[in-house]
Amino acid sequence: MIDYGHFIGGKRVAGTSGRKQDVMQPMDGSVRGTVALASQAELRAAVENAKAAQPGWAATNPQRRVRVLMKFLELVAREYDALAEILAREHGKTIADAKGDIQRGLEVVEVCIGAPHMMKGEFTDGAGPGIDVYSMRQPLGVVAGITPFNFPAMIPLWKIAPAIACGNAFILKPSERDPGVPMRIAELFLEAGLPAGILNVVNGDKEVVDAILDDPDIKAIGFVGSTPIAHYIYSRGTAAGKRVQCFGGAKNHMIIMPDADMDQTVDALIGAGYGSAGERCMAISVAVPVGNDTANRLMEKLIPRVESLKVGPSTDSSADF
Known part of the structure; x- marks a missing residue:
């Protein structure tokens, strides 16, 4: 049994709220472990830790910051199979799908290696009589991400990499249903040279989400999840004066025209309906043939494609989904 706490100040720490939740293994319905559900006080401690660490990280030049990302990519390559195993067991998708989940997150990390160039400001000479104008890009301070169950590697990395490349400290509240990969990602960033406190992982439920939304030292929040929760987070977060980026329900419709390539259409429908254990944001909920x-x-x-599919345990290499 795995006992997940939190990752704060560069190390795993036990939860102190007294509340826990089971972490299931969907492929067989067994309990894989437990995860601590943080209190408002625990979130506040993580924010204080991040707040203390952030100025030194912001003062580190972008070239040095992205070297940490480069080292992180090297370490993940070493841990790829182990991370995919954790992800598949806690989410339920196949190992191949889990590797794709990780890879799509790493591609954003790769883009963020260009931060020294992308963070450059602008200068306008002679914007008005005797007036020059310039702009600068600076970190906000402590920012946070609230990420969903369906892509526990990809979406946290989409949030973490840009935030820390730009000199912020980041608080991650991953889904309490599959916390194993986010916790391991935090450890790998520390091993890659990220200072303690720049990436803290606080596990929990609505109590810690509300604490993030209300905390005065968290300046911005990124969220991915359902539309009703996106509306709730956006409304409450912006009311507290935060910058809030929310991605809600992303299900799609497919219009199939008479001249469509039907083999390609079927491939798209199969991937959308069954890929990632049916938990893809890009799933096609409605297909309309014309x-x-x-x-x-x-x-x-x-x-016949559906009838021939092999649906099996996450660790079965012969399973399609």
Whole structure:
């Protein structure tokens, strides 16, 4: 049994709220471990820790900051299989899908290696009589991310990498359903040279989310999840004067035209419906064939593909989904 606490100040710490939740293994319904659910006081302690560490990190030049990202990429390459195993067991997607989850997060880390160039400001000579104008890009301070169950590597990395490359300290509140990979990511960043306190992971439920939304020292929040919760987080966060970026329900419709490549269409439908254990943001909830002939041709190809799929445990390399 794994006992997940939090990652604060460069080390794993036990929860102190007295509240815990089971971490399930979806492929067989067993309990893999427990995760601590933080209190408002625990979140506040993590923010104080981040707040103390952030000025020194902001004063580190961007070239040195992105060297940490480069080292992190090297360490993840070493840990790739182990991370995919944790992710697959706690989320339920296959190992191959789990590796894709990690890879899509790493691609954002790779982009952030260009931060020394992307963070450059601008200068306008002679904007008015005797007036020059310049702009500078500076870190906000302590920022936070609230990330979902379906992509426990990709979406945290989408939030973490840009924030720390720009000199911020980051508080991550991952899904309490699959905390293993976010915790390990924090350890790998520390090993890569990130100063303690610049990335803290606080596990929890609505209590800690509300604490993040209300904390005066958290200047910005990034969220991915359902539309109702996105509305709640955006409303409460902006009311507290924070910058808030929310991505809500991302399900899609597919319009299938009569001249569509039906093999490609079926591939897209299968990936959307079954990929990532059916938990993809880009899942296609409604497919609309234009005309009866289009619908019939679609079903002729779709039905045998669905019937031939092998759905199995996450660790079964022969399973399609």
